[in-house]
Amino acid sequence: MVKIIKDFIPKNNKNRPGNYMKPLYITVHNTANTDKGANALRHVNYVKKPDTATSWHFTVDDKIIYQHLPLNENGWHAGDGRGTGNMKSIGIEICENADGNFEKAVENAQWLIRQLMLDQGIPLANVVPHKRWSGKECPRKLLNRWDSFKAGIATAHTGKKATPKPPKATPVNNTPKPKTSTSKKSFNLPSGIIKVTKPLAKGAGVKALQEALAAVYFYPEKGAKNNGIDGYYGPKTANAVKRFQSMHGLVADGIYGPNTKKCIEKKLNR
Ligand SMILES: [Zn+2]
Secondary structure: OOOEEEOOOOOOOOOOOOOEOOOOEEEEEEOOOOOOOOOHHHHHHHHHOOOOOOOOOEEEOOOOEEEOOOOOEOOOOOOOOOOHHHHHEEEEEEOOOOOOOHHHHHHHHHHHHHHHHHHHOOOHHHEEEOHHHHOOOOOOOOHHHHHHHHHHHHHOOOOOOOOOOOOOOOOOOOOOOOOOOOOOOOOOOOOOOEOOOOOOEEOHHHHHHHHHHHHOOOOOOOOOHHHHOOOEEOHHHHHHHHHHHHHOOOOOOOOEOHHHHHHHHHHHOO
């Protein structure tokens, strides 16, 4: 039994989109933050800040679990835009702070996941690593032991019956909540080819591309200053392009060109 504290992201924050979600998957992450004190509470403070672009449902450390979003709302944690990872999965971050006990945090996460599986009727097969959605090496400390991590979920003791409940009936109103801002920003996406060069390709065109990628939730560097939008076409921007391409059936080479332009424009106009 681990204590779960609900401390939700404020409703007006941009990282609380409020789209209705029926969770079908559970996505596991590592925080990749080994600082001392980078525990679950530290992540509460981070995820509630008005300029934070990402969001997820739970952060687990070796002592406690914080919940940041209701389970019927989506977060931005899977790196797949409006794909299944972001729109239909519960995101769980496991802390790796140097002053915490990582193995205990893992156990707590396994316990939480077991609970969620039972409560939400989610099968173990649908407990997946972040990598499944976007190719990111996450959860970086569990990927090389993923099978044993999942085996630990199956045996985690919750005191509840082992047979998952059937999924709850889908509520009638499943239309996404309208965004607060309805004005559509236009992006002057550059024509031609952009790729990582030496020196780096840069300028207003690159910036417009980065802003457009961010607008469809493929940030050059989430969490960095201005989400990494700096007008330079470096490896991180190329990576965002690559993630976008692979999620949209394009050749995922990280090189921006006419096909990628067309596809981003299509997404922006939805
Ligand atoms: Zn992750």
